[in-house]
Amino acid sequence: MTTVTLIPGDGIGPEITEAVKAIFAAAQVPITWEEENAGQTTFDAMGELIPQSLIDSLERNRIALKGPITTPVGKGFKSVNVQLRQKFDLYANVRPAKTTPGIKTRFDNVDLVLFRENTEGLYAGLETFDERLGIADSIARVTVEGSHKIVRAAFKYADKHKLKVTVAHKANILKAAGRIFLEAAADVSKEYPNVVWDDKIIDNMCMQLVSKPEQFQVIVTTNLFGDILSDLCAGLVGGLGVVSGANIGDDMAIFEAVHGSAPDIAGQGLANPTALLRSGLMMLQYMGLFEQASRIEKALEKTLLDKNSCTRDLGGTASTSEFAQHIISNL
Structure with a gap:
């Protein structure tokens, strides 16, 4: 089992994070999550954007999956994402864009x-x-x-x-x-x-x-x-809600949802977890877990072909958790 730092983020972050955790568990992905957070929620609770406990976790595990993070609007606040990239020299931002059957573009x-x-x-x-x-x-x-x-x-x-x-x-x-x-x-x-x-x-x-x-x-x-x-x-392939992203350095990588935290729909079960899930699949490939990544990707693609199983932004009526359960059913 490999320990991975999990950063749920703000807004819809916790919801889509729970969806990804459920899918990974169902697929028996051999990882253990070590959960830490950063951003607006952390600042409100602790008075700091990036707590030392998160830094320690990243330095210890050297790999992370991160939900969308909100940086408070105000003078003197530097983007959390930029700070993490620069601190750990994650010099390569890698962004695949591939047409997906079931997503019309x-x-x-x-x-x-x-x-x-x-x-x-x-x-x-x-x-x-x-x-x-x-x-x-x-x-x-x-x-x-x-x-x-x-x-x-x-x-x-x-x-x-x-x-x-x-x-x-x-x-x-x-x-x-x-x-x-x-x-x-x-x-x-x-x-x-x-x-x-x-x-x-x-x-x-x-x-x-x-x-x-x-x-x-x-x-x-x-x-x-x-x-x-x-x-x-x-x-070109359906928007930020369906693409993955990674920040990769020589000995550390943080995989992330590249869309915003969407506070206007947070807690309503409307969020689409596809972007974070696909970032998680990039992470599995980085870790050499190709079989698990391929199995989940095929289940996702099968789910996307059935509009009734999709979230509202994809033309369906499923909630975040229901969408995740459809993917699990297709594993």
């Missing part, structure tokens, strides 16, 4: 994985604000080391699965930062001679994704561009 042949640099860029926190002049300066820090790490992660994945890599950038305008990222791709490509790769300017990349997404397999880019593209790609 404009496209029926999307199958790609986006690798987003997760710790630098415009989210490095290097900001100043001159109130007298009314000027805010935000510095996008892009490093040679950071660029090589995320590009290498993408190329390693592409090499393993025999896929093509596309590097998204804005080197035509961001001469220094764009050059660093493109040079990192050129350098890393020498380590993976069997990987075919190309590059696209970010604005053209967006247009190509919404017109012919099937041409892309692995995309790698910097932090802000990746933040935008990952949500765009989610929209």
Whole structure:
């Protein structure tokens, strides 16, 4: 049995977390949960966003599943997600986007994985604000080391699965930062001679994704561009409620629901647990539990084909727990 840190989060987080726990238990997944929390709920109860007990749990277990977290709105509060990524150097944000039978979208042949640099860029926190002049300066820090790490992660994945890599950038305008990222791709490509790769300017990349997404397999880019593209790609396959996400470093990984905490529907049994469940399946694959991950994924896909078994956002009438029970029945 492997111990995994479980972070339920805020809003609908506890509900979808319970659904995932029930499905994993029914599938006899060999893990033990160590539950800790962070975010708005924790701040209200304990006066801190990220308690030391959570940090200790993460350092001890080195793997976690996290529900949606709310960062209190107010001066001085830094995103919990960003803090965890930077503290543990979870430099690779990995976001698959794949068409699912049973979820109707404009496209029926999307199958790609986006690798987003997760710790630098415009989210490095290097900001100043001159109130007298009314000027805010935000510095996008892009490093040679950071660029090589995320590009290498993408190329390693592409090499393993025999896929093509596309590097998204804005080197035509961001001469220094764009050059660093493109040079990192050129350098890393020498380590993976069997990987075919190309590059696209970010604005053209967006247009190509919404017109012919099937041409892309692995995309790698910097932090802000990746933040935008990952949500765009989610929209191609049904939205944030049905896609998975992971924050991966060299020796730690946090798998997470990438949607918000939806406080307006919290506690009503309306939440769709698919995103957190799929993130959990990514976690099982990371742990080498491929058989269990495949079995649950097939049960999920079978459930999604029956609209009566789905939650309201998917066109059905099932509650969160009922949806989970339908998946369990299909195991």
